[in-house]
Amino acid sequence: MIFPASVQLLHIPDGFLSLPISVVSWAITLVLLYFAVRNAQQVLDERLVPLAGIMAAFIFAGQMLNFPVAGGTSGHFIGATLAAIVLGPWVGLLAMTAVISLQALLFQDGGLVVMGANILIMGIVPTFVGYGLYQLLRNQSRGVMLVGTAVASWVSIEMAALITALLIGFSGTSAFNVAVPAMLGVHALVGIGEALITVAAISFIQRTRPQILAEGSVAGSGRWVVAGLVIALVVTLFAPLASASPDGLEWVAGEHGFLQTAKDAPYQILPDYTIPFLGESGFSTIVAGIVGVLLVMGITYLLGRLLQRHEPVTSNQ
Amino acid sequence: MPIVHTELTKLDNSAGFPTLQVKDLHFAYPDGHEALHGVSLHVAPGEKVALVGPNGAGKSTLMLHLNGILSGGGGEVRVAGLKVEKQNLPLIRSKVGLVFQNPDDQLFSPTVFDDVAFGPLHMGLPEAEVRERVMRALAHVGMSGFEERLSHHLSIGQKKRISIATVLSMDPEILVLDEPSAGLDPRARRSLISLLRDLPLTMLVSTHDMFLVHELFPRTVIMDGGEVVADGETAVLLSDDALLERHGLESPTRMLAML
Amino acid sequence: MHVSTFDRYEQRSSAVHQLDPRVKVVLTLLFIVSNVALPDGAWWAFAAGWALLLLVNRAAHFSFGYLFKRSFIALPFALAAVTVLFTLPGTAVASWQIGSHTLTVSDAGLMRFASILIRSWLSVQMAILLTATTQFPDLMHALHHLRVPQVLVSIISFMYRYLFVLADEVIRLLRARDARSARLTTDGKLGGTIWxxxxxxxxxxxxxxxxxxxxSDRVYNAMLSRGYRGHLLTMNPHVMNGRDWLMAGVGTAVLVIIQLLGWLT
Known part of the structure; x- marks a missing residue:
């Protein structure tokens, strides 16, 4: 029978994160869940439970949908951005939390003690980042809104992958300079699938039931863009800080007389993470990260303005 | 600890009010679609009434007015003399046992017990009494022993019977059913018919199943285009072929005659 | 057409099955925390943990194979930890030349890698036992008793209830798509672009x-019709008895012993 497939690499099992990292993740998650419950109840009141519950089932079932890509592989989707767009970020977070807890409880897809981290990875980060980016372009024409949705979905997946790599790295389970590019690389592809399906789904919903999309929006969209941006920046900030920490690589270098090349080694593995003239330090990678995120947001925004001039603006709430 | 609502005492119907009184009900949906154009209807205690009509006639819309889920279009509804309005809703909803067409909509709790207990629990009754009512309701529909089962494991016939139990446990004045026999195989349908026949409750049942109407309901109300177009003895209405055809219905005797 | 693979509960009449769900959830979590808290290379403690698992498995009337077969579910993720083999400082154990780089496995790296895998392997088995011996509604009751907000518990319960309904719909949608996914020859190219x-x-x-x-709208109406006003009420039948408290105490004591084993050897 069909076993609900999820992206295996984003659900961390127990044993792969250190206790301090688990605790910190839980702390962040619990605070945000508290706000999610409070705000969601304010907006939806007694409709919250049936709506969020059934939507969570939808996300779970949606993860069962796949489409053949090449050979025997198939692409599929996670749905955090979709949930945020149609339900709003707080209710979306509650729905994703339900999905993640059920997957962990019933299928051991993700651990129990590390569930706080998994909720951070697959609930909090992609929902808020995706929603923030979506807000940038949602008031433009339909085509632009869909582009914004695609970018938001892709970036949200990359962010989730990045924070997974960071959590594993800080736990001492993995070396940053392999984990980060590996996760980002693999999920760059997964993110494309996510973007395609999310856009197609939103496009369908917009054509058939536009009022649902209007309902899902939360007041103060500017605030959300900032929130999404801040989260993306914070996560990116930690990445190069981590890789700058002294690693076994130097020991390896010492052992085999490669001391003079030791300093260059990380940068051969991560050519994309440095800015040449800033040279060899974690600082350059931090700047690279910030530049990267700002570039994405900037391009997205410019695209919006550009396309607005060439397409008739349809009234979109 | 469930909150005990002191206002949920047994409705006093000694004045002999009809169980259901619908007076000149109007309703239009937000998208402008006018669903009810002045519907009036009375149901006396103990009556079993069939509600028939083509799709879009307004049957479901009418039913959603009976316990106040829809309102605001003009006219009024009274249950055993009590007006359906905001402050009376908790009491009204315990008196009107509304069973939706799709049992997967009606059965939303983890176990059968939880679903049948939902009504009495939200009426504020103490746990011991809730338990007793659940057992009684399940016995009434022939589903004793199913308390710990998970709804998704059951067949549609079983789900339909438990759906009825979920409102029986509230001890309602009137049972309002939307398409109870839809989707049932012949055996399950037979079983449902016996169940409905044996239940000593006032009933208003919406259905497309004309044989069911003929077999169980002495009185029939025909709706079309948001209005009541006929209301009377089933035998009389079902023999009026022209009337039936005008409103997109088939007479069971004519269907049999074609065999 | 029914999807019934979302149930992980295995019916048995065992003491473990009858144990209060709260106790089972808490002990499972403590066991996992204990595993993670053990230092690298705490082989005796890990072995004791495994012995505990086998004991609970037997007490639940499951076969050895039952748990063992399912225990490798988290294995794919081991890939993520591979790098520690090469990056943890220690005495060299083995090395390979790949191009201009030399990959060297250190003893500390090997110990860390193995410990991570074992911790994960042990933890997942206790989680499996929890789910296999506790029905989902009871798991939800346990969460509620353990102070998880009712809103969240209700959302998860609804999700569980409607998983099956939606999964059936997905299967129908997939089947309809497959029925129209013809190819001109048996091994011909799939039509249409990826887009x-x-x-x-x-x-x-x-x-x-x-x-x-x-x-969700219809379900909401059904809930309203039966008196729902925003506060979901449920009956939670679980009461802790003497045996439950005893098991909680014994379980905790065993975990403390395992910790001592791990840190003192």
Missing amino acids: WRAKVTGSMAGQLFVRSFDR
Whole structure:
């Protein structure tokens, strides 16, 4: 029978994160869940439970949908951005939390003690980042809104992958300079699938039931863009800080007389993470990260303005 | 600890009010679609009434007015003399046992017990009494022993019977059913018919199943285009072929005659 | 057509099955925390943990193979930890030349890698036992008793209830798509571009969404019709008895012993 497939690499099992990292993740998650419950109840009141519950089932079932890509592989989707767009970020977070807890409880897809981290990875980060980016372009024409949705979905997946790599790295389970590019690389592809399906789904919903999309929006969209941006920046900030920490690589270098090349080694593995003239330090990678995120947001925004001039603006709430 | 609502005492119907009184009900949906154009209807205690009509006639819309889920279009509804309005809703909803067409909509709790207990629990009754009512309701529909089962494991016939139990446990004045026999195989349908026949409750049942109407309901109300177009003895209405055809219905005797 | 693979509960009449769900959840969590808290290379403690698992498995009337077969579910993730073999400082154990780089496995790296895998392997088995011996509604009761907000517990319960309904709908959608996914020859190329295929899948997702949204409206009406006013009431039948407290105490004591084993050897 069909076993609900999820992206295996984003659900961390127990044993792969250190206790301090688990605790910190839980702390962040619990605070945000508290706000999610409070705000969601304010907006939806007694409709919250049936709506969020059934939507969570939808996300779970949606993860069962796949489409053949090449050979025997198939692409599929996670749905955090979709949930945020149609339900709003707080209710979306509650729905994703339900999905993640059920997957962990019933299928051991993700651990129990590390569930706080998994909720951070697959609930909090992609929902808020995706929603923030979506807000940038949602008031433009339909085509632009869909582009914004695609970018938001892709970036949200990359962010989730990045924070997974960071959590594993800080736990001492993995070396940053392999984990980060590996996760980002693999999920760059997964993110494309996510973007395609999310856009197609939103496009369908917009054509058939536009009022649902209007309902899902939360007041103060500017605030959300900032929130999404801040989260993306914070996560990116930690990445190069981590890789700058002294690693076994130097020991390896010492052992085999490669001391003079030791300093260059990380940068051969991560050519994309440095800015040449800033040279060899974690600082350059931090700047690279910030530049990267700002570039994405900037391009997205410019695209919006550009396309607005060439397409008739349809009234979109 | 469930909150005990002191206002949920047994409705006093000694004045002999009809169980259901619908007076000149109007309703239009937000998208402008006018669903009810002045519907009036009375149901006396103990009556079993069939509600028939083509799709879009307004049957479901009418039913959603009976316990106040829809309102605001003009006219009024009274249950055993009590007006359906905001402050009376908790009491009204315990008196009107509304069973939706799709049992997967009606059965939303983890176990059968939880679903049948939902009504009495939200009426504020103490746990011991809730338990007793659940057992009684399940016995009434022939589903004793199913308390710990998970709804998704059951067949549609079983789900339909438990759906009825979920409102029986509230001890309602009137049972309002939307398409109870839809989707049932012949055996399950037979079983449902016996169940409905044996239940000593006032009933208003919406259905497309004309044989069911003929077999169980002495009185029939025909709706079309948001209005009541006929209301009377089933035998009389079902023999009026022209009337039936005008409103997109088939007479069971004519269907049999074609065999 | 029914999807019934979402149940992980295995019916048995064992003491473990009858244990209060709260106790089972808490002990499972403590066991996992204990595993993670053990230092690298705490082989005796790990072995004791495994012995505990086998004991609980037997007490639940499951066969050895039952638990063992399912225990490797988290294995793919081991890939993520591979790098520690090479990056943890220690005495060299083995090395390979790859191009201009030399990959060296250190003893500390090996110990860390093995410990991570064992911790994960042990933890997942206790989680499996928890689910196999506790029915889902009881798991939800346990969460509620352990102070998880009712809103969240209710959302998860609803999700569980409607998983099956929606999974059935997905299967129907997939079947309808497959029925129209013809090819001109048996091993011919799949028609349409990736974009088109993604679009079709996305439309299916959109359709599923709209149906789910409408269903949530109907369920909401059904809830209102039976007296729901925003505060979901449930009956929680679980009361801790003497045996439950005893098991809680014994379990905790065993975990403390395992910790001592791990840190003192």
